[in-house]
Amino acid sequence: MKIVSGLASFIGILFLTWILFEVVRKGAGALNISFFTELTSPAGIAGGVANAIIGTVLITLLAALIGVPAGLFAGVYLSEFGSYSRLGSLVRFSINVMIGVPSIIVGLFVYTILVLPFKHFSGYAGAAALAIIMMPVAARTTEDMLNLVPNSLKESALALGTPRWRTTLGIVFRAAKTGLITGVLLAVARVSGETAPLLFTAMNSQYWPKSLNEPTANLTITIFNYAMSPYADWQEKAWGASLLIMTGVLLLTILARILAKEAKK
Amino acid sequence: MYKRQNTVIEERTDFSSKILLFTSLPFYPAKEEIMELNPIQKYNRALDYLFKGTAAFFALLIVAVMIGILLQLLENSLPAIHKFGFSFLFSQEWNPVSGKFGAASSIYGTLISTVIAMILAVPLSLVIALFLVELAPPLIGNLVGNAIELLAAIPSIIYGMWGLFVFAPFMEKHIQIPLQEHFGFIPLFQGPPMGIGMLSAGIILALMVLPFVCAVMRDVFRMVPSVVKEASYGMGSTTWEVTRRVTISYGVQGLLGAIILGLGRAIGETMAVTFVIGNSHSISPSLFEAGNTIASTLANEFTEADNPIYLSALVSLGLVLFLITFVIQIIAHFWLKRIRKSMGGGL
Numbered sequence: 001m002k003i004v005s006g007l008a009s010f011i012g013i014l015f016l017t018w019i020l021f022e023v024v025r026k027g028a029g030a031l032n033i034s035f036f037t038e039l040t041s042p043a044g045i046a047g048g049v050a051n052a053i054i055g056t057v058l059i060t061l062l063a064a065l066i067g068v069p070a071g072l073f074a075g076v077y078l079s080e081f082g083s084y085s086r087l088g089s090l091v092r093f094s095i096n097v098m099i100g101v102p103s104i105i106v107g108l109f110v111y112t113i114l115v116l117p118f119k120h121f122s123g124y125a126g127a128a129a130l131a132i133i134m135m136p137v138a139a140r141t142t143e144d145m146l147n148l149v150p151n152s153l154k155e156s157a158l159a160l161g162t163p164r165w166r167t168t169l170g171i172v173f174r175a176a177k178t179g180l181i182t183g184v185l186l187a188v189a190r191v192s193g194e195t196a197p198l199l200f201t202a203m204n205s206q207y208w209p210k211s212l213n214e215p216t217a218n219l220t221i222t223i224f225n226y227a228m229s230p231y232a233d234w235q236e237k238a239w240g241a242s243l244l245i246m247t248g249v250l251l252l253t254i255l256a257r258i259l260a261k262e263a264k265k
Numbered sequence: 266m267y268k269r270q271n272t273v274i275e276e277r278t279d280f281s282s283k284i285l286l287f288t289s290l291p292f293y294p295a296k297e298e299i300m301e302l303n304p305i306q307k308y309n310r311a312l313d314y315l316f317k318g319t320a321a322f323f324a325l326l327i328v329a330v331m332i333g334i335l336l337q338l339l340e341n342s343l344p345a346i347h348k349f350g351f352s353f354l355f356s357q358e359w360n361p362v363s364g365k366f367g368a369a370s371s372i373y374g375t376l377i378s379t380v381i382a383m384i385l386a387v388p389l390s391l392v393i394a395l396f397l398v399e400l401a402p403p404l405i406g407n408l409v410g411n412a413i414e415l416l417a418a419i420p421s422i423i424y425g426m427w428g429l430f431v432f433a434p435f436m437e438k439h440i441q442i443p444l445q446e447h448f449g450f451i452p453l454f455q456g457p458p459m460g461i462g463m464l465s466a467g468i469i470l471a472l473m474v475l476p477f478v479c480a481v482m483r484d485v486f487r488m489v490p491s492v493v494k495e496a497s498y499g500m501g502s503t504t505w506e507v508t509r510r511v512t513i514s515y516g517v518q519g520l521l522g523a524i525i526l527g528l529g530r531a532i533g534e535t536m537a538v539t540f541v542i543g544n545s546h547s548i549s550p551s552l553f554e555a556g557n558t559i560a561s562t563l564a565n566e567f568t569e570a571d572n573p574i575y576l577s578a579l580v581s582l583g584l585v586l587f588l589i590t591f592v593i594q595i596i597a598h599f600w601l602k603r604i605r606k607s608m609g610g611g612l
Binding site for chain 2 (some may be wrong): 002004005006008015016018052070071074077081082087093097099112132135164189192195200234237238242246249251
C-alpha cells in the first residue's frame with residue numbers, strides 16, 4: 001500500500017518537474033531584451049512580444065477592476081444576508097454552475113452580447129469575459145472567508161451601534177483581510193492564464209494596444225498562434241512567452257499561499 | 266434593527282390599549298416622529314439600504330449571467346436547430362462547404378477523452394491523497410502537497426504547449442509504436458501512431474484534472490477527526506482497514522464533490538486538448554486516431570465561420586456543452602443532498 005501510493009505520488013511529482021523543466025529549458029533561450037521591448041513581427045523577422053505583454057496586463061487589470069468588487073459584494077450578500085434564504089441557495093447554485101462552465105462558453109456568450117452588436121472585437125469584451133469568469137470564484141472565496149470571522153465580533157460591533165454597512169466593510173473585512181487578498185490573488189492568477197475566453201472577444205493584434213476598443217494583443221493567444229504555426233522562430237517565441245506566463249502565474253499563486261499561511265498564524 | 270423598535274412598542278400594548286390604538290389610527294403619529302432619527306442615523310440608514318441593495322445586485326448579477334448565457338446560446342443556435350433538428354446530435358457529417366453539420370463526432374470525442382482522463386486521474390488522486398494524509402512523513406507530505414497545488418495553478422495553454430512539443434513525440438516513440446507492434450490486432454491500437462490523438466488528449470486531461478481532484482480529496486481526508494481513526498486503530502484494524510472503512514466512508518460526500526469538480530474541468534477543457542487531439546471530424550474506435558471535442562472544435566473553427574449556418578452550428582455545439590455541464594451540476598446538487606441526509610453527520 002505504501003509502495004503503491006508512494007509510487008503514485010512520485011509519478012505526480014515527476015510530471016510536474018518534467019513540465020517545469022521543459023518550459024524553462026525551451027523558453028529561456030527566447031528571453032532577451034528585444035523579446036520584452038519589440039512588437040510582434042512576421043515570421044523570420046526579429047521581434048518581441050512587448051505589445052502582447054502590455055495587452056495582457058491591461059485586459060487582466062480591467063477584468064480585475066470589474067470582477068473583484070462584484071465578486072466581493074456578491075460574497076458579502078451570501079455571507080451577511082443570504083445564509084438561510086432561498087435566494088441565497090439560488091445564488092450559491094448559480095455560482096457552482098458558473099465555476100463549472102467552460103471558459104470558452106463564457107467567451108461565446110460575451111461574443112454574442114459585446115461583439116456581434118458592435119460588429120468588432122475589442123479588449124473591453126475580453127476583459128468582460130475574464131471578469132465573468134473571475135466573479136463567481138471571488139464570490140465563493142469571499143463568502144468562505146467572511147464566514148470564518150466569529151459572529152461575536154460582528155455582534156459586538158452592532159451592539160455598539162455601528163451600522164450594518166460599517167461593520168461589514170470596516171470591521172469584518174479587516175478581520176478577514178488576508179483571506180480575502182488570498183482569494184483575490186488566486187482568482188487573478190487563474191484568469192491571467194486563460195486563453196479560450198479571449199479567442200473570439202479580444203482576438204489578437206500585431207500592434208501596440210492604443211485603445212481597448214479594438215482587437216487587443218495578448219500573450220496567451222499569441223502563444224496559441226505562434227505554437228500552431230510551422231515557423232521555428234515563432235515556436236521559440238511561444239516557448240518564451242509560455243515561460244513568462246507560467247512564471248507570473250506561479251509567482252502570484254505562491255505569494256497568495258504564503259499570505260494564507262501567515263494569516264493562519 | 267429599525268423594525269424591531271416598532272414591534273417592541275406594539276408588544277407592550279395589551280388588548281384594551283390595542284382597541285384605543287385602533288380607533289385613534291388616523292391620528293397615530295408617523296414612524297419618523299416616534300423614532301426621531303437624527304441626521305447621522307438617517308444617513309446610516311440610507312447607506313445600509315444602499316449596501317444591502319448593492320450586495321444583492323451583484324449576487325443577482327451572477328444568476329442573471331447564468332440565465333443570460335443559456336438564453337443567448339439558445340437564441341443564436343435556433344437557425345441550426347431549425348435546419349437540422351434533433352438529428353444534429355447524431356449526425357457525423359461536418360461539411361462547411363455544403364452546409365451540413367452534425368455534433369456526433371464532437372460529443373463522442375468529449376465523452377471519450379473525459380472518460381480516459383477520469384479513469385486515469387481519479388484512482389491516482391485517491392491514492393496520492395491517502396499517501397499525503399496518512400502515510401507520508403510530514404516533510405514529504407508537505408512538499409508533495411505543495412507541488413500538486415502548484416500543478417493545479419499552471420495555465421492550460423502551458424499543458425498544451427508541453428503536450429504538443431514534448432509529450433506527443435514521447436508518446437509516439439515510447440508508447441504508441443510499441444503498443445502497435447505488440448497489440449496491433451486490437452482495434453483500439455490501430456491507426457496512425459503520430460503521438461497526437463484521443464489517447465494523448467486523455468492523458469493530458471488526466472494530468473490537468475489530477476491536481477484539482479487530489480487537492481480537494483486531501484482536504485477531505487484531513488477533516489476526518491483523529492478520534493474516529495484512533496478508535497478504529499485501538500480496536501485492532503490495520504492501516505488499510507482504517508483507510509477503507511473509516512477515512513473513505515467518512516469523506517464519501519467530499520470525494521464525490523471532488524470527482525464532479527474534476528469531471529467539469531475535463532469536459533470543458535479547451536486549450537490543452539486543442540493542441541493534441543488533431544481536429545478531425547470522424548468517429549473511430551482507435552485511440553490513436555485524431556478526433557475532436559466540442560471545446561476544441563469551437564476554438565479551432567469559430568474564427569473561420571463565414572456563413573450564419575456555420576456560426577449557428579458552432580453555437581449549438583456550445584449549447585450542448587453548456588447543457589451537459591449544467592445537468593452535471595444539477596445531478597451533483599441533488600446527489601450530494603441525498604448523501605448528506607443519509608449519512609447524517611459526517612462531512
